[in-house]
Amino acid sequence: MDVTAGGVEAQQVPRQSFLRRNHHYFLLLPGALWMVFFLIVPLAMMVYVSFWTQTTFAITPDLTLRSWQTFFASETYFGALIRTLRLWLTVLVITFLIGYPTALFIGQFVKNKTTQTILLVACVIPFWTSFLIRVLAWRPMLGREGAINIVLQDLGIISQPIDALLFTELSVIIGMVQIYVVFMVGPIAFMLARIDGSLIEAARDLGASSLTIFRKIIFPLSLPGVVVGAIFVSVMVLGEFATASALSGRKVNLLGNIIVTQVGSLKWAFAAVIGVILTVVMAVAITVLLRIVNLRREL
């Protein structure tokens, strides 16, 4: 129907018809241009500059591999890459382990939609405080005279305050888990809430145990949520530097921290190299995650 109608009009008023047939491309144009100029061009520039020659305070567009060699030859920088990967995987696993039970409760055990929404909103409310202040709020929690040490001492669980809580890798992990775990809970709870209850009932009628139901039905159906959550957490943790510098006393240097320091000392080419490496890590991580489930089909 649509095709013939368009065809008839095309013969009568060709110009308006051209606009009408292609009007969605005009709707797309502003967004596409914006993304090309302010997203693709900057990223391409970063890749390009990573091959430029770095002198003390300037960069010149003479192509070289020097900055790349410096990165892989230096133990500090290569160590930062390993540390970033380790911290990312740790945070990813912990957010999943901590977040899944909460999502399971909200998505499967709370049957009332309003209660579900209230619980999810309660998880999201902390996001309306500035990210940096949320990070800083961990300092009085974790310090030697911090809330956790005070509570544990009052309860008689420990006799000496734990020093390892603040300005270590552990404090960075605790801070990141608390900040990013919600991105894991939200998508998983969403997928769990969509599971058709009759499916579970049918399995139960056929004599499946609760564990089997979880393993064979609930978990596989929640997997797209896990993948979306994992992508969110990965993107945010891999690009992190503020949490690391605030909670580790600048002792834990992630790739993001090195970019910030290098830009601060005008080492643009070197910062660009680290940027490209970070992009590659991210692309690999997202590709692997997307292999697990086909998101466009599942959502």
Added chain:
Amino acid sequence: MHQLPILRFSLAVYCALFILFLYAPFIVMGILSFQAGPEGGPQFPIIEWSTYWYQHVLGFAPPSRVAPLPIGEALVRSLTLAFATMVVSTVLGTLTAQAFRRKFKGSNIMFYLVVLGMMVPGVLLGLGMALVAREAGISPTWWGTAFVLHVVYTYPFAFLVMLAIFNRFDPAVEEAAWALGVPPGRTFRKVTFPMIFPGVLSAMLFAFTLSYDEFPRTLFTGGSDVTMPLAIYGTFAVEIHPNLFAFGVLTTLFSFALLTVYGLLMTASVRKGRSKASGIQEDIT
């Protein structure tokens, strides 16, 4: 699964502990914001309860060794930036989602191009933009280089929200209006827009809050006039005082006010939509 009362109970307890974990730093921050000043530090024990740090943030406290937070102008800049980002990204997101209501060639590429904007870590985008600006001889400013990056970040969110809204939208209503001879512009104003308005509000809320708090994208591109998050980041390097906590409490309250306004607008639009649904025909003629 719901026939397991013990599991249900233990998961409920776990969920409560989880929420406590999310809120614990805020509770501590709230308590410490009432620390005595100016000699009290950002740690326990509370020397004496006082509202000194609140007065300090708002500029009422007498000058002391603790420098006041440089927030006045930064706050105005951040709000302006967030507002501009909100408007531009909501318009772009709505336009793009409107185009996606039809199947067209290259829709996959366009989809990933837009979604890439929320996937690329801010620090990389900031770095890339700073390099482009450097080579092009543009000096970085919060209303220029930083603004365009904020939109790159928030536009995908607006797009996805609007895409979800349009997916549930029944095109027959619009077609009915066209069939009755209502011009497209009027149809959009009187039929389409009221129906997608809740989505537009959500997209605006997303864009505003994300931009207001955006930090890694602004760090390299914001120039010398700092926005709010940059001002807070500046205090990282030096000693922390409880005035930051007082400020955190105040901004949280401000966010709640914003959220309440959003909630009220949302309820109002839903109610209006319901009462109007019956009278829609008189309205468009």
